[in-house]
Amino acid sequence: MRERSGRTVRDLRRENRTAVLQQLYFDGPLSRFSLGPATGLSSGSVSNVVAELVAEGLVEEAGSVDSGGGRPRILVRIRPHCGYMIGVDVGETRVRIELFDLALTELARVEKPLTGGPLNRYDVDVVVGHLLEGIAEVLDRADLAPERLLGVGIGVPGIVARTPEDGAVVHGQTIGWDAVPLERLLRESGLLPETVPYYIDNGAKTLGQAEMWFGAGRGARSAVVVLFGSGVGACVVTDSLRPGRAVEWGHLTVRVRGRRCRCGAQGCLEAYAGAEALLQRWAEAGGRPPGGADEETALTAMLAAAYPAAGDDGTVPEADTTALAVLEETAEYLGAGFSDLINLFQPERILVGGWAGLQLGARFLESVRAYATSYALSYPAAHVHIGLGTLGPDAVTVGGAILPLDDFFARGGRPREAGPEEPAPAWRATLQQRAAN
Template identity: 65%
Template structure:
């Protein structure tokens, strides 16, 4: 006996809307006639979906193209003005907040530096609250507007992300962050943002690991386009990675490969920020890199932060004034390249990516100098067959990639829902006072 499909008519409609939106968004303007073969939908389904999406303000005309012997065909595209997105990057040196339209064009941005307070949760939440308020004002985002309103807020954070956490009283806490290296122990970040950020109560928040946000941005718009299997590496104060296999992006909730930085590369080695010994992050992250240089006699500029320190180290190893390179700085960087190559070789052996992309603020600073050596060490440590398939390159989206990736989190959910906004999880206080069945019966006049 054949199994009955569990898909409802509503599910099919949502799926059809999602197919059309995603095809137009990633494939560029397209006519109704071309959408059928591109999505596998019948001409009638395409007409119905296009009519719905146009009525919702999500599609607009984008010129026309000549047809074979007939009238010109109107091209359609996803309307950039039909929605707004906010992306937040909780980085090692600053909190960056940006507002975008639906086409990921930047509308406003602000940065809040992290100083002596470090990763104090209250400080981070305050920076996000103030940053969101500023970009909303500058971009004229009206969260309650019927069209062009805020679709959601995406937040990229360090650490392991758990979407099933619960509060102390058993109420839904939304996303919880376990950031061992930054002193965060089951921080209910989504709930804190809902309580502190001045946005409507039904605003959708999407908190995920920063490496996964970076990876999604590179796969959608950067160096990962067209690849089915990839590894996107984030190098900042620490290191992380996002893995893509068969076109599916991993490395988000519950950590996954995003915690690549805590792979052991030296038994009983250097102490890592996480408390263990010998982690890759203890050798390849910017914080450890500068510590190792100072231990060997390197001098940082007075009051230098990590970004200035990495610039000083590169300047010593690769001087631009004609002086001789500092051999200590050069040796520290070469050792760092070897550790990165060894760590990347593990990703190559385990996942067989076509492409490895190196990003993050420190990765983008170090990459132009270290990438040739990183490639050599990757080949030396990896198995020959998967190594011949993989290329190692810099990411293409620059230092804002995590913020862009954070904005893609609500955008991806929006598309998967066929252009409908997400409904946030209900807390105990939002539940009805009487059971749902009783409400229904009373509505029918049954007592």
């Protein structure tokens, strides 16, 4: 039976299950009585869906509450151990792999360092090896069978495209990845069963999803979440429960014929505001970044030089005026970049995350706000809140774990199935025939 909208009864049942699962996940435990108005479903539909989910082991009873004079109402919740996810962050200095249960409790964590220059540390074989070893290690530490995974979500730098042959293909121009078939390389290892999918997406997108679901984006209808590390990226979200869209914001041109960017172009925002470029500009201006230190340590040193803390005797050392000048110029570049996000997308919120963003934001976010407001159109600038993300530097792995969780909800908590292939529309065959002639 098919509804006039094109949805089958099976589709409607799946949507009802999705609505109940999502409501229980974000606001549970809840009674069946409360689930009705919260999901918009009838009491009969709620009872049927909850009974199915309990029978399948996805939902369990969780105590009761008074009902204002009647019988106590039984609360139900999602069982935390009915599914598991792995979240991965392919970062600038290391690959982090974390195993979570459905409640996003961390069960195991492994970090694999990435060393050497950008092209060396992102050697494809090295990264794939780290991913496979890390996935195997967290499963072993938690004594978990791979078949119990809902999936593995991986946040990577660069643009992620998909092909029927290779699945997710990564185009990471700044790290030397040219059409790397990452999903196929992982799948060919045979580490995980075919029933356990890999979800590979841009790291800014996974960060954005994490902040919208569990962090500073909760309650917003639209937001832009900025990932600020060695480089910069962003995720544009227009529906708080659906995945956002990764945008290469760091490669917006902010200065014609400006500094050379890691991508090869000139004048990109990343060439001025990424942590790597920021430290280079400090050195070029006469600053003294600590030799041999990684970027995170060097950026900490730069901030300490620009904003020195008081000594034991209460006196404050003189600030490094070179570091201060470079940071102030960076705040203006970031403000100009934020103004473009404001004018283009008119979001309710702009949230700054990533290890460098969290370090820098605490110091000069007010200055960035002032520049963004001065460069943006007045109406959208007056209606946007600019703030820091709240999930910390681990947010990309949480967002990676959300990718299989989101798909789990979309399928109504049912296993992945290969459905019957539907015939193509008549117009497609007609146009293909015209093209052939």
